[in-house]
Amino acid sequence: MSSSSPTRHAVVIGAGIVGVCCAYELWRDGYRVTLVEHASPGGEQAASYGNGAWLSPSSVVPMSMPGLWKKIPGYLFNADSPLRLRWWALPMLAPWLLRFLLAGRSKAQVQVTARALSQLLHDAPERHRVLADAVGRPELIRKAGLLYPYPTRDSFLAEALAWQLRRENGIVWEEVEGERLRALAPDLGPHYRFGIHVPAGGNCTNPGDYVAAIATFLQARGVALKQARALDFARAGAAPSGALEAVLTDQGRIDCDLAIIAAGVHSRALAQAAGDRVFLESERGYHVVFEQPGFEVTPPLMPGDAKMAITSTTRGFRVSGQVELATIGAAPDWGRAELLRRFALNHFPALAGNADHTARIDGTHLPKGLKRWMGHRPSTPDGLPVLGPSQGTRGVFHAFGHGHVGLASAPASARLLADLIRGGPSIFDARPYAIQRFRRG
């Protein structure tokens, strides 16, 4: 641990995976750290609780890809598509959506994005292994690879650009069929006859517990956990050049030298309070958990034609996915979770053996032995997080916008941010994540 800044006080707002990783790195760098969280670290309110649990170096493919715009009308009207746009939210989402589509306007553009994602993801499983060891919970991280099953080899070839981006960023894979595919996924139904195995992938066996474990570890070493909602910042001087004096919360003022905004999808309001304009919206996602599936998937799976992460966790067999563009406060559409349940039942024959699993999920009914969840991916239009200093308040730093890859990329993001705060050389090029990119439109 460095003792370069032993008395400086850093407040980290938000105890999801990104916030606790930032707190961990700042604590290691010798700061006095306070974590401000209005609920509980890794609790159900956080995206970090219910995600697909993938630690995937291959998740370098941005959501917005060339040609996506042609599919938007279908997404508006097809209730079963994996990406759903609630039409009434369109006026509110339009500025973000426009930038989202522009982010995928060309192959060259998505290659740049993929490179920037790769910096954060290429060694994610190893970074998590080291972190889980350090906090005394090594069993929460597994490195058993990841499997992408496809109905046929042709359906894999139809995603040529996605796999080209992966290849260009050093992802190595093995094509699997027949016996080898069955050995990797013995419980998967016969619809899938081809697969891509990425041996370097990993997963977390319980993302919520993992976040809580990191927070507990830090608390035992002097990091304060303050249950409060951060609302604003006190500055000496006005934005855009004022210097931070304190974080203002619903439980009072916390004087500090630094504040890190790591509040997931709620970071936009805090960034605005700091004087920064960001484009950040919720890509809402869902999961269902079959608590007693009777089998495990190792490695975890993501069927190429369904885009769902299917992972065995300590709480059960988790199927997560769906992208729903709507406002943060809109009521969940449990029909999205029902799609996940139905998919799992159709493709994992063993699940149908339990009669409870065959009952529909709807707004009022949750079958026995199933859990459902909705959460908010904190997403920027280009799919890259915002990491670095605020433009509006000196001493405020951003660590949000991790979209689909926040669990995997949190340790590298936190290390990069800590390097930027320290002002020394950083582990890799921080420019792709700078907030200034929103100014460029």
Ligand SMILES: Cc1cc2nc3c(=O)[nH]c(=O)nc-3n(C[C@H](O)[C@H](O)[C@H](O)COP(=O)(O)OP(=O)(O)OC[C@H]3O[C@@H](n4cnc5c(N)ncnc54)[C@H](O)[C@@H]3O)c2cc1C
């Ligand atoms: C369905 C789904 C599947 C996903 N699958 C994967 C996956 O397989 N792999 C992967 O890497 N990523 C995945 N993700 C994305 C990942 O979960 C997120 O990117 C990541 O969890 C974001 O972490 P965070 O810490 O930024 O935000 P969060 O986890 O949302 O945490 C933010 C925290 O800030 C707190 N907070 C908010 N506002 C305030 C305030 N004003 N004051 C104090 N506290 C505040 C909240 O209570 C919360 O605890 C998935 C997401 C979803 C929804």
